[in-house]
Amino acid sequence: MDFLKNYENACKKVFLAFIEQYFSDYSESGEYFFVSDDPTGVLCISDYYFGLDDVITALRYHATYDDIFEWYNYKIDCAMQNRSPKINFKNWILYLDMRPAD
Numbered sequence: 001m002d003f004l005k006n007y008e009n010a011c012k013k014v015f016l017a018f019i020e021q022y023f024s025d026y027s028e029s030g031e032y033f034f035v036s037d038d039p040t041g042v043l044c045i046s047d048y049y050f051g052l053d054d055v056i057t058a059l060r061y062h063a064t065y066d067d068i069f070e071w072y073n074y075k076i077d078c079a080m081q082n083r084s085p086k087i088n089f090k091n092w093i094l095y096l097d098m099r100p101a102d
Contacts, residue, residue: 061090
């Protein structure tokens with residue numbers, strides 16, 4: 001099943017590109033891991049958790065460091081209030097005026 005190994009390797013490359021761009025201090029130290037040791041799912045770095053979907057969105061749309069952490073905090077706030085986010089990360093980056101008011 002080479003295609004599955006190729007997929008895992010491609011996911012690792014995407015995560016590593018994200019780390020290099022947004023967490024360069026951690027790229028050489030190796031102080032990150034994949035949840036459940038699954039390189040196709042969720043990355044944990046510096047006590048933050050990023051799913052592959054948000055990582056790809058950040059890279060594809062050139063998110064700023066602030067975009068990423070404003071989105072991350074918004075998602076945490078929603079979870080703490082037991083509600084779903086009203087906007088996805090792509091629109092968060094592209095359309096500042098669509099961001100929900102506090």
